[in-house]
Amino acid sequence: MIKVENLVKVFGTKRAVDGISFAVERGEVLGFLGPNGAGKSTSMRMITGFIAPTEGRVSVGGHDIVEKPIEAKRLIGYLPENAPAYTDMTVHGFLSFSAEIRGLRGDAKKKAVSRAVELCFLENVLHQSVETLSKGYRHRTCFAQSIIHDPDVLILDEPTDGLDPNQKHEIRTLIRKMGEKKAIIFSTHILEEVDAVCSRAVIIDRGRIVANGTPKQLRQKSEWAGAVTLNVVGQSESAIKEKLGQLRSTKRVTVTANGAHIKATAFPRTAGDGDFTREVIEATRSWQVEELHTEEGRLDEVFRSITMPDTKA
Amino acid sequence: MNSWANIKTIAKRELGAYFTSPLAYVFIVIFLLLCGTFTFFFGYFYERGVAELGQSFFFWHPWFYLFLVPAVGMRLWAEERRVGTLELLMTMPITPWQAILGKFLASWFFIGIALALTFPLWITVNYLGNPDNGVIFAAYIGSWLMAGAYLAISCITSAMTRTQVVSFIVSLVVCALLLLVGTGGAFEFFKNMFNVPVAEAIGSFSFLTHFMGFQKGVIDSRDVLFFLSLIGFSLFTTSVILREHRN
Secondary structure: OEEEEEEEEEEOOEEEEEEEEEEEOOOOEEEEEOOOOOOHHHHHHHHOOOOOOOEEEEEEOOEEOOOOHHHHHHHEEEEOOOOOOOOOOEHHHHHHHHHHHOOOOHHHHHHHHHHHHHHOOOHHHOOOEHHHOOHHHHHHHHHHHHHOOOOOEEEEEOOOOOOOHHHHHHHHHHHHHHOOOOEEEEEOOOHHHHHHHOOEEEEEEOOEEEEEEOHHHHHHOOOOOOOEEEEEEOOOHHHHHHHHHOOOOEEEEEEEEEOOEEEEEEEEOOOOOOOHHHHHHHHOOOOEEEEEEEOOOOHHHHHHHHHOHHHOO | OHHHHHHHHHHHHHHHHHHHOHHHHHHHHHHHHHHHHHHHHHOOHHHHOOOOOOOOOHHHHHHHHHHHHHHHHOHHHHHHHHHOHHHHHHOOOOOHHHHHHHHHHHHHHHHHHHHHOOHHHHHHHHHHOOOOHHHHHHHHHHHHHHHHHHHHHHHHHHHHOOOHHHHHHHHHHHHHHHHHOOOHHHHHHHHHHOOHHHHHHHHOOOHHHHHHHHHOOOOOHHHHHHHHHHHHHHHHHHHHHHHHHOO
16 A cells, blocks of 8 residues: 655755655554654655655555655545644534545535544544643544545554553554554554554664564564573572573573572573573473563564664663 | 635635634724724815725725735744644645635635725715715725735745744735835836836836726726736745745
8 A cells, every 4th residue: 555665855964764665555554663853754744745755756555645646645644743733623623624625525524523533532522622622632633634534544643642541542442443454654652552553663763774574573683582581599690690601592691689589581692592491491490490481572672772773782 | 626625625714714813803803993094084085075985995905905914814824834734734635736725715805805894985985975886896806906916925925934923024024015116206216216117117016006097996907917917926936935845
C-alpha cells in the first residue's frame, strides 16, 4: 500500500531525511522509532504530501504522492504531530467538515461522524469548542478526523502523545484492531508501544534507517537476547563468575549479591543463541538454583546502542 | 463539479469561523459606524442637498478598507500556520487552489455582507429624493470589487507569516501605497519628478483611480479588469508562497 523509495529531504545544508526506503502492506502496523529530530516527522510529512521530497518517491495505493496527490491523499488518514485542529469549531463541526472535505455527504457523512466519535470516545465533548478541550480530547479529536473516511492507509505521528495510561491503552487497541485491515505507520518513542501494537518496526537515526524488523527480531540484536539470569544460593560470587565465564559460549558474566542470594547473568557470545540456556543448565546442575530464566532481549537497549553508538557499554 | 464542492466546503468553514469569533461583529459594527459618521458629518450628506451617495458615502470606502480589510484577511493563512492546521488542510484531497479560492471567497462574501448592511443609507436617500439607483448599484459593485483587491493583497501577506499582526501591518502598508499613488498630491509629486505620462502611469495602479468611475456610476470594463486581475495576481502569488513553505 505504501512504498517509499530512497526518500531524501534537505533543509538548507542539513539532510533531515537521508535516503529512506521501506514498504508497508495492508494488515501491517509499522512502528517508526527514533530519537527526537531523527527525521520521523519529516518523513511522514513527505509521505502524506505536505512537504515535497528533495529526492525519491512515495507511492500510496499505487498513486505517486507528487504526481497524483489527490488520488493518493484520498486513501490516507493523517494525524500530524501535536494534533492540530480548528480551535474555533466544535468537535462535531470539525468532524463534519473533515467528512465533507473527504467527499462524504448526507447520511454517509452522519454515519462517518458518529462512527469516529464512538471509536474515539468523544460523545461527551461533541458540542464543545475544540479550543476548550483538554489535551487528550483534542488529540482524540484530531485522531477521529484521520479515520473519518475509513482510509486504507493511516499515518499517525505520535498518536499516544499526551494521553493518560487508559487513553493510551484505548488508542493502542484501536490501532492494532484497525491494523488488521489497513496499512498503518505510526511514530513513537515509547518502546513498549512497539511490542503492544506493531507487526514491524524501523529505527531511524539521523535521517537513515538503522534497523528494520519485527519487534522480536529487533530484540535479538540486544546483547540481552538469550542471556541467562539465575538466582543461586550457597556459592561464592567468584565461584559463580568463574564457572559461568569458563563456558564455551559465554561472553561475559555479571554478578550481584543480595544476602545469601546471588543473582548472576551470563551473556552469550552470539545474541539470541538458543543453545546457551541448556549449556548454563548443564554447568550449574550441582548448584542450588532457585530461579533461572532466559532473557528475551531489551528493545530500549537495542534502541540506545543503535542510536547512540558512542556511549555503548 | 467536485472542485466546486471542495471550494464550497472550505468557504463554509471559513465563514463559520468569522461568525464564531467576535471579529465578524466588531468588523461589521465598526464599518457601519464609520459609514454613518463619515457620510453625515464629513460627507455633508444633508448640506449637499443632492440625492446621491457617491461623494458622501462611497468616497470614503477606499480609506475604510485600508484599515478594515487587512483585519479581515490577516487570519486567513497566518492562523492556519500558527495552529498547524495548514498541515491538515494540505494533506486533504483538495488542491491548494481550491483552498485558496474557498478562503478568499468566504472573506470576500463576508465583506459583501457588511457592505450590504449599509442598505439603510440607500433607503434614506431614496426616501429623501430621487437618486439614480443605477449609479448607486454600480458604486456598490465597484466598492465590493475594490474590497476584493484589498483582501487578495492581505491573502499574500497572511500567507507570508504566522503572526496576524505582521500580516495586518504589511498589507496595510502595501494597500496604503496603492491608494496614495492615486491622490492628487502624488500626481503632482511624480509630475515634477518625471513628467505627466509617467505620473499618470503610476497613478493608474491606484485603487483610487479605478474606483473613481464606479463612484460616478460608470462600470468601465478596464476598471473591472484592473481589480479582477489584481485579485488573480495576488491569489497566484499566495499559491506560490504556500508552495514555497512546503518545499
